[in-house]
Amino acid sequence: MDRSSDALTLAPPWIAACVIVQMLWTKNFFADFNERLKTVPFVAGDEFSVADITTFVTVDFAAGGMKMNIPTAFDALQAWYGKVSDRASSKA
Template sequence: MKLYSFPGAPNPRRVLIFAAEKDLALEVVNVDLPGREIKQPEFLKKNPSGKIPVLELDDGRCIAESVAISRYLESLVPEPNLFGMDAYETAVIEMQHRFIEFELNMQIGFAWVHGPIVAKMGLIEPIEEMRRRGDAGARSYYKRLNRELETRDYVAGDRFTIADITALCMIDFASAMVNLKPDETLDALWRWHARVSERPAVANQAGMS
């Protein structure tokens, strides 16, 4: 199976970590992201959203969206389980994962899209108020996550799951590229960050720096 990716990009990194946790080898195909290869008709046939990651199966069928791809991989290789073992745990992981996707990723996305790096690409007219709101929203979520991680070791409970992968990839991206590194005083968040980062599957799939 091929994974269309770009070195260090946060969403492909989510899938690469997920696959590595399952010891599943994917053939990585790096796209020309700056050259906008993913907006060309040939790539849009693989993912009409024009984004990476995309998983291409050996028969040419494609799956986009990191969670959809991860669910596919979990079905192929159920262990170690990363989406939940029973009805309650599965629901809690889904709940925490959705909090992160809607309340953290989206805020980081606003701060990124309306920030200086994307502005230099000249693709959209940045709106400073959107950048500021994204920044404030992400920082507020960091504080909430820190409070929650004072009571448990992982984002969705007492073990590593897909929710940790998503949170880590987005926080690393925000720290490196969006000037949104969590405050040093958020001790529980940083302890969790160290705990998760030292996992071989995570350490071997570096983010952007």
């Protein structure tokens, strides 16, 4: 049995609403960053920066904590995530 769906079902309605809003925000976040990464190799432009680190952590949290992986249709975001994941510093 999936405990996350049980928890959401048993949660007060305002918590369930917050979760739904957060999931919608995350979908929009993925879409926005996918569009951005179609035009530049890294979040803030041509160089890897703290913006990439922050975005990487956010995507990891969405994938792990919220069970929301990057949709396969977001190819630019998928490619960026793979490139950043391959960096030695992301494995520390």
